[in-house]
Amino acid sequence: MPNNYALGRRTSVSAESLNPTSSGSDSWSPPFHPKSDEQVSRLKKAVSGNFLFSHLDDEHLKTVLDALVEKPIPAKGIKVITQGDAGDYFYIVEEGTFGVFINPTGAAQAGPDGIGHQVGSIGPGGSFGELALMYNAPRAATIMSLDAKSTLWALDRVTFRRILMDSAFQRRRMYEAFLEEVPLLSSLKPYERSK
Template sequence: MELTNGHHYAIEQSLLGSTPIFKHKRRGGISSESPGDHSPVITVAKKQEQTHNKLQRALERNILFKHLDNDERSLVIDVMYEQSYVANDIIIHQGDKGDHFYIVDHGHCDIYIKKDNNQPPAHVMEVTAGGSFGELALIYGSPRAATVVARTDVKLWAIDRIAYRTILKVTTTYKRELYERFLENVSILSPLERHERVCLADALEPCSFKHDETIVRQGDPGEIFYIIVEGEVRVTQNDEQGAEIEVSRLRAGQYFGEIALLTKDSSRAATVTSVGVTKCVGIDRQRFNRLLGPCMHILQRNMDMYNQLMHLN
């Protein structure tokens, strides 16, 4: 899912106000481990819009960053810092321990791989503006698999493994806590134990809807339960004459489609349409049951609620 601007700000504040420590800086910055307590000290440097958009496009093309939402990628961009090399400089050397990922801002880099000690390194590819290299260093501390040399003067944007992992840890923790709070307010799920809510929070899938897009339609089979994270939806029902009547509006933190978790034979009681761009998280009945067992068994912990919901259905 993608976080709202407010959520993005809250995450950044948690980064700035916690250990690991994130610091703001107008330009540049280096991520490192503090020598005293070994907590990472990471600089947050907002980029100009043109630079930000360029880096965003580069990250979207890289398989390692495809699973991140826009706000997580924005945080990665905020902690990236500049590095410059002149022609013929060795940027990374095959066999050295890797701990940085790079995006080329401008210039040309050549990648060489040495397979046989008796032969010179083979040129395997070039990387130009918008290209990237070194992403495996963010996951593994393994030796570099290739040597990268600046063919021309180059400017790079870099991020190290510590900063990358810290961002993922903080954003994952924040989202889990946010989703848990949302789930606590879902009456059908109130019998869940906390560890079950945590499990469910981790399983929620992001989804985004453009303005005036129908999310669920009255009468259709119900399969997915949704929580609104950002935006607003309009809930309508058709009267006996078939006229569409608006019955409510739902906003961030509210939910719909919870009866879909009860039975595969349920149908939607209303049509839900996005108002503006709306971002939600959701889970279908099949995945819910795989995680926690049939929802009706959970509801039966509270028989009054179970009977009330089955009556409504």
Template sequence: SVSAESMAPSQDKDYVKVVIPKTQEQRKRIENSIENNFLFKNLDEEQYKDVIDAMVEKRVSNHEQIIRQGGIGDFFYVVETGTFDVYVSKNGAPPEKVHSYGPGGSFGELALMYNAPRAATVVATSDSVLWALDRVTFRRILMENTSRKRKMYESFLEEVPILVSLEPYERHKIADALESAVYEDGQLVIKQGDIGNNFFLIESGEASVMKIDEEGIEHELPGLKKGDYFGELALLNNKPRAVNIKAKGRLKVATLGKKAFVRLLGPVVDILKRNSDNYETITRNARQQ
């Protein structure tokens, strides 16, 4: 379990900033590596500079072990180039591969956030370049945002039916990437025919679903409620939005961009596709009414 104390970001300003001298070229490479990483979103200018100042370049060879399950957490890592596999051994059983990372990925935050032993072993599967951030700087700058978001979405994501089959850690990664948005009664969330860029989960409220047929006649389809999702179809099939979706009363949604959707919902894509087969039946039934 996680004690409140270990989660509290340090309040005192009584720290010495870590500054590892680096070239302009190295700074540029760090910026590119963290550009699409959600843990680095919403940093102010000073925090952003402090993080880059503190990072250390680490070149590793194929097969090199970066983190050992059970070990002590010292650094958080961002991948600039190369690939890594993650292994977990449960109750002394042989380690199983559970995940892999490529450029832009990051790992090693759990032990630093929770003052816990390393939860997995991470091994390079090619010659690679990493940027390592020390524990103190990680906790001072990156932890607050990360743990706030993971906590905020945790209980909600546990109750989303499509996500129940995921590991808790996979839901944490989804939480890192989610952004909430609010729509007022009657506001259009998705417009039929538009290009799709986002996936939506309903945090609270309801949405109505309307399909306009070839003759321009609007048909009402079954509505959506808390825990339901929408917007996946255009992302799965690269097709225009198939329906109009409107807020029915105040609607709060959590959204994922397309890239994050593909990366994080990979394990449930088959379920999403299977479920979407039902849409045709639903649409047909609605037309017959």
């Protein structure tokens, strides 16, 4: 087992609030970045195996693909995210390999060894950055390019949260409506059915 495995349990997990019922009533609209058919095909392949997007319907998946923006990484050793920083983007790797580095102090330090030890790597089709966006928490690791040329696709924090929250909310509403129609459960109060 890893040395830090026996750390105390978290008392809670929290994130900024987002009311999915109001998502249609405000002026927010998802960003759109034009892509070639080849790029769309590559992106569909990259997100198809990602558990965060596996439950999305075609409309939400199209919104995600349209909102992704290409981020070329021109050299080896470029830090994409730094441990301890605030999260702003979720990334999908199209080309290249990225190292995952964790500093035991919880934040990257100055100097060549300040990023900590490499604990893993992420290749094409992989993704990173979702935890900081989902839970409004600092970045848990430093991610650095390991290849001379790499390509990432980035999804901004607001779009990421809106799409995932809206999709989960719609799915929950559908299940609630289905359960309301089940005669055996009709006498239950809404909060009892939601358990």
